[in-house]
Amino acid sequence: MSLLEIRNVTRRFGRLAAVDRVSLSVDAGEFFTLVGPSGCGKTTLLRMIAGFEEPDEGDLLLDGRPLAGIPPERRPVHTVFQSYALFPHMSVAENVAFPLQMAGTPARDIDGRVREALELVHLDDRAQHLPAQLSGGQKQRVALARALIGKPRLLLLDEPLAALDAKLREQITGELIALQRAVGISFVFVTHSQHEALALSHRLAVMNCGHVEQVGSPEEIYARPANRFVAGFIGTINLLPVEVREATPAALRLFAGGLGEIISTPQPGLCTGDRGTLALRPEQVRIIADGGDPMTENRARGSVRDCLYLGDVTVYRIAIAGGVVIEALLANRDPGVNRFLERDAPVIIGWARDSGVFLRD
């Protein structure tokens, strides 16, 4: 049985369904992420789990028991708020002790547990500071310690890294994974950053306009997006309009304007004439100077329209006949050597038949 069950939950604000018939389950010990663009209902869903909003329809179950009617203070669910919401008049130690006091923990045990929790987030030397005297990253860790110390069944994190700079975010992302593994508490993590979602989660749900578009492991979501929205939202991807020429159990032949025939992995349930999109990751596209052979089933001739040097990789935008532009990614393994393709240079691109996913319209 899963720890948290969300069954067909809907929450409306006026005529807008902020969360629309969402069903999800979170397992014990799982790091589960809700990812999606701004306004897609992530916070609303989280607030329903915490108890600050009640669903208009559907049920929430924790350990198999319905949560309806249980106020937030009586749910074994704690939240790390985006603004951290640290109590400004209490020291770090007092903030972290708060949930224990609420739970009626004997006073003699509190000091020790607070120290433990602060050690866990590397803040034991800041125990007597006030929140105003901490940096953003430190506040964030106090909020984490405060939400974890009461050993909730479920920890909710609403974009806890959004207010931090990129470097710190990366560092804390790593710490979060280790922390979640150490405490063994299920995390439900909200973000609109696909990088965080991929890096952190055991499983993630991609949301859009109140719906869940796809649930799966990071690898599943990245390699086999269920639809154009997921494909476009997670990572960058080439989306090529195609039509099915021939669909057999052995091969899927597609036709794309400007590219001609494309061979792809077979998929059940397709017929000749079906229209759709071929989703192709830039790193799956090989690119070599004209005259070479990419040694792939699919290939096309084009020219470099522009390139974006990112340090570890260079992104090339290749113009193919018929106005089609394909992005290709090249790793810069040998510094200075690989940046060999100039603008307008004629090139050949290619990709293997098992690269790319056909998405029905």
Add this chain to the structure above:
Amino acid sequence: MTDDQANRRPAGMAPRPGQWLVALPPTAFLLVFFAGPVLLLFAASFLAPGDFGGLAPVRQEGRWALTLDAYGFFFSDWIYAEIFLRSFVVAALTTVLCLVLGYPLALAIAQSPRRRRELLILLVVLPFASNFLIRTYAWIIVLGPMDLLYSPVAVIVGLVYVHLPFMILPLCINLEKHDPALLEAAQDLGAGVWTRFVRITLPLSMPGIRAGSALVFIPVLGMFAVPELLGGTRDILIGNLIKEQFLDNRDWPLGSTLSVLLTVAVLLLVGIAAWAGRPRESIS
């Protein structure tokens, strides 16, 4: 953020000359019209009363005519100290009642939606639109039939009525700045409604409580109109006593002495309150 934090200047930021320039006119005004009279009052308390009221000349027969008579007079009769004490008790009681009555109202106002909040605040200050003496007279009509007129109860009722807005406004200003996320966080971590109030709202509103209390407590000590109109002969406060010295007894030095002693007592109290409620310093 609390008021204390907002008022603290970031370390290493010196006031610029322009700031002094801007502060000059109000400073000059206060020096001339506040500090000046206070000094005059202080000086007057060491003089003798004039033969027909006012003050005796400072120099008489080529000698400084300074005397501690007025102070001696104050301490010679227990009745003055008693009036002082009673005034402080009345002021404290008024402050507590204003706080108890005003806090829930301020909280309700601060938590109501913006448009309604403005309307409610307008209603709180609306009594100022009519004259304060007239409003106090109105209480005579209200309390008369209830057989409460000319009693300490009537005085307290009148004082609370007059000063309630001075408690509510600073509390509102403080409470509406509270981040609602703090209460949600407390609730999320297991705090019920009463605990949330005691642990979060109340401590964070201390600057508002202090400001409101000062705005009620100190003016009540100097108030003479309300006790005079609503109280009995035994209900006079320091304010009445001082007024009497200047207008009825024509003993300016005693009036000045009473004023000086009142100021000293208030400063002492404010000092103690400020010390007790000083912002927390962290240990670093």
